[in-house]
Amino acid sequence: ARSQSVLGRGLLSVLSRDHLEEEDWEEIEESLISADVGIEATQVIVERLRERVRILGTRTVAEVREQLIEELVEALEPGLDRSLKTASHEGRPAVVLVVGVNGAGKTTTCGKIGRVLIGDGGTVLFGAADTFRAAAADQIQTWGERVGAETVRGPEGGDPASVAFDAVKRGIDTGVDTVLIDTAGRLQNKVGLMDELGKVKRVVEKHGPVDETLLVLDATTGQNGLEQARVFTEVVDVTGVVLTKLDGTAKGGIVIAVQRKLGIPVKLVGLGEGPDDLAPFEPKAFVEALVDGDA
Amino acid sequence: MFDTLSDRLSGIFGKLRGKGKLTDADIDATAREIRLALLEADVALPVVKAFIASLRERARGAEVSQALNPAQQIIKIVNEELIQILGGEGRRLQFAKQPPTVIMLAGLQGSGKTTLAGKLSRWLKNQGHQPLLVACDLQRPNAVNQLQVLAQRAGVDVYAPQPGNGVGDPVQVARDSIEHAKRTAKDIVIVDTAGRLGIDAEMMQQAADIRAAVDPDEVIFVIDAMVGQDAVRTAEAFRDGVGITGVVLSKLDGDARGGAALSVRHVTGQPILFASTGEKLEDFDVFHPDRMAGRILDMGDLLTLIEQA
Ligand SMILES: Nc1nc2c(ncn2[C@@H]2O[C@H](COP(=O)(O)OP(=O)(O)OP(=O)(O)O)[C@@H](O)[C@H]2O)c(=O)[nH]1
Ligand SMILES: Nc1nc2c(ncn2[C@@H]2O[C@H](COP(=O)(O)OP(=O)(O)OP(=O)(O)O)[C@@H](O)[C@H]2O)c(=O)[nH]1
Ligand SMILES: [Mg+2]
């Protein structure tokens, strides 16, 4: 573990100097790499920071830290709309499709989002379109019971697209506000499974466009996260990221590369396994946690 | 995004073949490229640093061979070092002298523990054992059902006296499972546990208590091959909090380079026993350090060429 906070060591040694040494820059770079920001994004961000420090004549590490935070926040495009489109349409619920690799936290996230929407006075229906993993439908159904949402499920091993279609149909019939469709985990290099996901979306869209396609990214994910975002977006046009498991020690820096390269904003963060452990994504708070190392 | 490591190294060395020793400048440039390649593969920074330091050492002493160009030669050294760290020949599961053998699984949420429990039970059953799966994740919604379904698919028995979803004491279930195994003539007990974070003191204590209750022959740390820089911290936490005797790398059927393998080996010193390579019960293999080394460096064919030289 990095026992010293980023710039912490620098702070002691550098405050007495009037310029930053090469080593200090290396330390800044390493702190970003250690947070899974990745080499390319790190190099771009640190280069911009150096330029800025040179122009502004920044002297203290505290100021550099502030400027680093500003650069990182900027990389996350703080002005973006991060709200979820969950409001129903005329005679038809909003449809949210939840996708991602295995074990990222999709089912849990569906449960948590359902909880928030119901807490706000909305009505929610879950579509158990993971017909593949052992007891996956039971798991989302348990979440449904927990938060007060009906769950539509199909036969085990059945066609996920038809479960998703039926779920939206049921949502239309019962007049719920939002249908959340939980899909099976799939690794983005599995062509057949990605095709299947594309089909789930197409079939659901017979009822009307999907309002939100959320990619669930595990904060512990390293550089593969960028590839996940790239391929899932290609297949189902991801509209937002949910960054889960941020309650652990992982920093989730890969979302910076995802934002920079693909322009997909993080909308929500997962902070635990409970129904209320979901929060809106706040770029500034996220970046501060990332830069400050172990809390 | 980047050229392959071998392309970049070849660029550095130009036409150096057969001209004595590598210069310090060559070695520096090489070390930089390899550092980048390892970081791109998600090997954790402290591990990369240690690795590069020992690589410099070896490269300094190396004579440029006639058969290989310097790029190939360095890659050969790197590859050998990686294989060595990844565990050379590997090792088999340890069995108890007095059955039942107890295997406990632990790891972060969603890492692949329950699936591995199913895979291990099927694999051991095919070798003539009578495994018993034990449902000690009483927390995650329907974790018990998931294990029951997997047990059925594997054709093995499951001990699940508690419904889970927040009901039942996992330590008690673990303790009782040993008696149950003896009563029902099972020679292997595989204990599935809830996912937990390394910083969750309460849950880590629970894992330690489960361990104390079953006195396992193996405590297997299951880690997702997609994990990035956090691998070191997490491995340290499980090493110190539960104690681990072996590692399984999961989701190796993906396209992550899997640098976590190196990080975990470095931190725990424990062998990587198996590779989990898919969602189906048969997607499971013993771990091959040489394949993993090639994968981390994204080397593929080049290594075959080098081996032939
Ligand atoms: N600590 C923590 N755990 C989480 C979070 N979100 C999900 N989990 C846990 O991660 C594990 C996997 O979550 P699931 O919701 O089942 O993930 P999934 O993506 O649906 O998994 P598959 O359907 O099997 O691909 C479970 O143990 C969850 O309780 C989070 O934000 N923090
Ligand atoms: N592609 C692939 N998927 C895997 C592999 N191992 C497990 N999975 C999938 O990953 C997801 C999580 O696996 P689980 O076995 O439920 O993980 P876990 O560690 O028991 O999760 P928790 O109990 O929630 O902490 C499921 O969708 C599994 O099917 C693997 O080797 N390859
Ligand atoms: Mg799920």
Ligand SMILES: [Mg+2]
């Ligand atoms: Mg499990």
